[in-house]
Amino acid sequence: MVPAWLTQLLQALHLSIGPELSLVLWGIILFTGIAILGQAAVIFMVLMERKVLAWLTQRKGPNRVGPWGLLQTLADGVKLLFKEDIMTTGQDKLLFTIAPAIFFLPVFVLYALIPFTDKLLAIPLPTGALFVFALSSISVVGIVLAGWASNNKYSLLGGMRSAAQAISYEIPLVLSVLAVVLYTGTMNIQEILTAQNAPFWKWFGIWLTPVSFLIFLISSIAEVNRIPFDLPEAESELVSGYNTEYTGMKFALFFLAEYAALFAMSALTVIFFFGGYYSPIGGTLCHTFGWDRAFESAVNLPGLGQLMQQFEMITWGLLKTYIFIFIAMWLRGTLPRLKPDQLMGFSWKFLIPLSLINIFMVALERQWQDTNEVVYGYLWAFVLVFGIGGFCWTMSRFFTRKLQARFQS
Amino acid sequence: MYLGWFPLIFLLIVFAASMPFVLMALAQVVQIKSPTVLKYTAYESGMTPFGDARIQFDVKFYLYALLFILFDIETVFLFPWAMAFGKLGLFGLVEMFLFIGILLLGLVYAWRKGALRWQ
Numbered sequence: 001m002v003p004a005w006l007t008q009l010l011q012a013l014h015l016s017i018g019p020e021l022s023l024v025l026w027g028i029i030l031f032t033g034i035a036i037l038g039q040a041a042v043i044f045m046v047l048m049e050r051k052v053l054a055w056l057t058q059r060k061g062p063n064r065v066g067p068w069g070l071l072q073t074l075a076d077g078v079k080l081l082f083k084e085d086i087m088t089t090g091q092d093k094l095l096f097t098i099a100p101a102i103f104f105l106p107v108f109v110l111y112a113l114i115p116f117t118d119k120l121l122a123i124p125l126p127t128g129a130l131f132v133f134a135l136s137s138i139s140v141v142g143i144v145l146a147g148w149a150s151n152n153k154y155s156l157l158g159g160m161r162s163a164a165q166a167i168s169y170e171i172p173l174v175l176s177v178l179a180v181v182l183y184t185g186t187m188n189i190q191e192i193l194t195a196q197n198a199p200f201w202k203w204f205g206i207w208l209t210p211v212s213f214l215i216f217l218i219s220s221i222a223e224v225n226r227i228p229f230d231l232p233e234a235e236s237e238l239v240s241g242y243n244t245e246y247t248g249m250k251f252a253l254f255f256l257a258e259y260a261a262l263f264a265m266s267a268l269t270v271i272f273f274f275g276g277y278y279s280p281i282g283g284t285l286c287h288t289f290g291w292d293r294a295f296e297s298a299v300n301l302p303g304l305g306q307l308m309q310q311f312e313m314i315t316w317g318l319l320k321t322y323i324f325i326f327i328a329m330w331l332r333g334t335l336p337r338l339k340p341d342q343l344m345g346f347s348w349k350f351l352i353p354l355s356l357i358n359i360f361m362v363a364l365e366r367q368w369q370d371t372n373e374v375v376y377g378y379l380w381a382f383v384l385v386f387g388i389g390g391f392c393w394t395m396s397r398f399f400t401r402k403l404q405a406r407f408q409s
Numbered sequence: 410m411y412l413g414w415f416p417l418i419f420l421l422i423v424f425a426a427s428m429p430f431v432l433m434a435l436a437q438v439v440q441i442k443s444p445t446v447l448k449y450t451a452y453e454s455g456m457t458p459f460g461d462a463r464i465q466f467d468v469k470f471y472l473y474a475l476l477f478i479l480f481d482i483e484t485v486f487l488f489p490w491a492m493a494f495g496k497l498g499l500f501g502l503v504e505m506f507l508f509i510g511i512l513l514l515g516l517v518y519a520w521r522k523g524a525l526r527w528q
Contacts, residue, residue, distance in 0.1 A: 027420035034421075035428065084440050085433075088451045090462070101429035108425035109418060123414050130488055151462045152451045160466050167477040174484045182491035244452055249436035253429050341526075344473065348525045352480065352516065356509055359487070366494060367502050 002026045030122050034111045042259040043073040048322075049259075049329050056333035080255075083248035088151060091245070095149035100246070100253035103142025106135040107260040114267045115190055117277050117313035128189040129181055132268060133174050136223065139261065140166040143232060143242050146254070150245040158241030161340065162225060162232035168347040169222035169229075175355035176212035176219070179362040180204050180272050193276040200280040205273030208365075211358045211387040213273040215351055217327075220265040222347070224258065226328055228335040231343060266324035270317065277317035284312045350394055357390060472524050476516075483512050 002022050006029075010022060017025070047062065047069060054061030062069030087093060113128050113135075115121035125131055140163055147159015181187055183204070184195045196203050205213035222229035233241030243254045270276055279285045286292045292305030338346070451458045490497070490505050497504075519525060 023416060024420060027417060027424060030417075031421060031424040031428075081432075081436050082440055083436075084442055085436060086448060088449050090451065097433065100433075101426055104429050105422060105425045108428070109421050112418070112421055123417060125414050125418075148463070150451075152458075153453065153462050153464060156462060156464065156466075160470060164470055164473055167474060167481075171477065171480045171484060175487075178484065178487055178491055181488065182494055185492060185495050187488070187492065239452065239454070248440065249433050253432065345525065348473075348476070348516075349520065353513065356513055359509065360506065363494070363502055363505070367499065 030112060034108060038108065038111050038260055041263050042256055045259050045263060045325060046073045052326065052329040053333050077252065080248055080252040085248040085250065088245060090151040092149040095145050099142050099146035099149060100250045102145060103139050104253050104257040106138040107257050107264055110135050110264045113189065114264065114271070115193065115276065116317055117310045118190070119310065120314070121190060124188065124190050127187045129177055129187040129192065133170070136261065136264070137166065137170055139257065146246070147242040152245050154238045154244045155242050158232045158238050162242060165222060165229060165231060165343060168344055169219040172215050172347060172351035172355045173219040173223060175359060176215040177272055179209045179212040179359055182359065182362050183208055183366055189271060193271060193278070196275040197278050198282045200275065203273065203275040209358060209362055212355065215355050215358070216269060216273065219351065220269060221328055221331065224261045224265050226262065227332040228338050229343060230337060231340055234337055262325060262328060263321065266328065267321045269324050270320040274320050277313035279312065279316050284309045286312050354390065357386065361386060476519060476524065479515070
């Protein structure tokens, strides 16, 4: 559990602190790293969201604090720290205080399970693909508690809506990842990524199951409560939803955790469906073209090529993750909000049956892929026809019914 | 006792749980309080709050919760199957298709009965 380099470092420093204490030390190092990196990612994302939304509505966005508005988020954070912490009468003080912490906690631990390169991964858990969803589903408890403890009708409604939404969209989310687990036969995130170490048309989101990628994308946006699924904090009807009564640092924690969850979900989309930290031609570019060896021999520094590869992996991973974060922001600037009945119906009547059918298809594909290449090709065509055909059929049914209802009324 | 990676995860959870409280305590120290009576009443679009905020909510939420438990357990059952799929072969395929089929039938039943209708 404690990495080899840390034990070697401790031995080199002649510090013998025993396995338990060195584990605690490693925990503290990890915690600090995640706290700094996670905060940096969130600070950048908040500014990016404001800039992207501004461009989508032909505004300039924040441009006063620092060059290009870069320090805007930091200024906001300092402002929120100094704001008065208001607790209204009739609130459940204990629950009101621990709700932001419960909302914040799982996202934080989630960062430790996300691999940034093939070596830079804090916890390579053998059941990682299941554990990340177990963690991310805890945060809804924080929202419900916040809604209940606030002693505010808007908050309670927001909290209940959030619970209903989170449980509805969690099933398609996990089922779409099940297709990937079924195909690779492992729940280890690192091994799922190794299976995608190939040119980009062989990434799971493009080649194996584009259907489950779309299901995952839709349900992950619903899971992090963003437009068009942001009913828990629909500002035109519920003021600000579950965090109406929150001020100051507690509100900042909710805000922070929401963006951190968006980052984690985008990173998971990339990991499961878009090859994670691998370049679009598989492996890393600098290794494939021999740049790392050339550079290493030119500068005569052993280990430099390895370092170059690691940096390239981090760059690819972050680049893809931020593309998906950008897609979420783009959706926010473009789409209107759904109604609650549309929201629940879309998950239970469309996404869940579709993801179950998708698992049928992936299981059939997996069953016959090794024995017969020809059958495999036919099955893939079958999956495509059924996937797209089923999608079109359901959508046409959905819309004709709506049109009929409109004509009748 | 084999704990694997979970001691580390537990440690991280403990640290991560302490961090919000540290931040909140810091905010308590640096902030300036100026209490008024109206500031400490619940926000209700500017009007004086009436009645209890903890209102009753629709029974539909419970129906969805029940359905969720059913399908969540199904998902948890499906993961070991997906892991062992290579070893089980055709038997595992047919068996799980039956399992999923029965659950799909259950979903169709709930749908027909109107359990998924949200008013």
